[in-house]
Amino acid sequence: MTVTHATFTLERTYPVPPSRVFAAWADAAAKARWFVPDGTHELDFRVGGVETVGATGPDGTALAVTSTYHDIVPEQRIVYSTTLSGGKALATVSITTVELAEDGEGARLVLTEQGTFLDGAEEPAWREQGTGDWLDRLGEALR
Template sequence: MTVLHSTFSLERTYPVPPERVFAAWADPAAKKRWFVSAGSHELDFRAGGRESIEGRTPAGGELSFVATYHDIVPEQRIVFSGTLTGDGALATVSTTTVELFAEGDGTRLVLTEQDTFLDGAEKPEWREQGTSDWLAKLGKELQSE
């Protein structure tokens, strides 16, 4: 039984104002397009609200992500905690902060995530790469609007 702690920050600049970036997080249909690769998705985007994704692991097992939103400041900040469970076993517990900064006509997004990885079910580099991938999908979503 092992526990590994990790923290990473990712920064992206999008050529749209903060209200558009924030809306892509807040709107359930938009969020599903860039955040969910497959499976069911529910989003209650408010402080105290929850988000859940039910899907499958690459091997076909059950995969579940459940988040609770703790702090939302429109167009400025989103703070949530989440759990990732695979095949019924808790794999990761995380706290994520998303900060949005207006820069000219665009937005600088800074995402900081603090993770607890349990029993080797997930690795820090996998989580950081996956998060980077969905921030790239967010950029494509913002370009297509």
């Protein structure tokens, strides 16, 4: 039984205003296109709302992700907590803060995640890589 704690911060600049980045996060259909390329996705984007993702891991394990939104400031900030389970085992619990700001004619996004990784089921580096990948897909969707 092991517990690993880790925090990472990722930054991206997108060539659109913060309102467009926020809208891509808040609209269920738009978010599904960049956030969940394979799997199921449901989004209730409001404080107290829940987002769920069902997918399959590389080894065929069923993955279940559940996020709850705790703070939403339109076009500025999103704070949510997430659990990730593989099969029936809880793998991670995390809290994520997304900050948006104007950056010239575009938007700067800063995402900070603080995670608790349980029993080696997921590694912090894997989560950071995966999060970076979907932030890159968000950038492609915004172009």
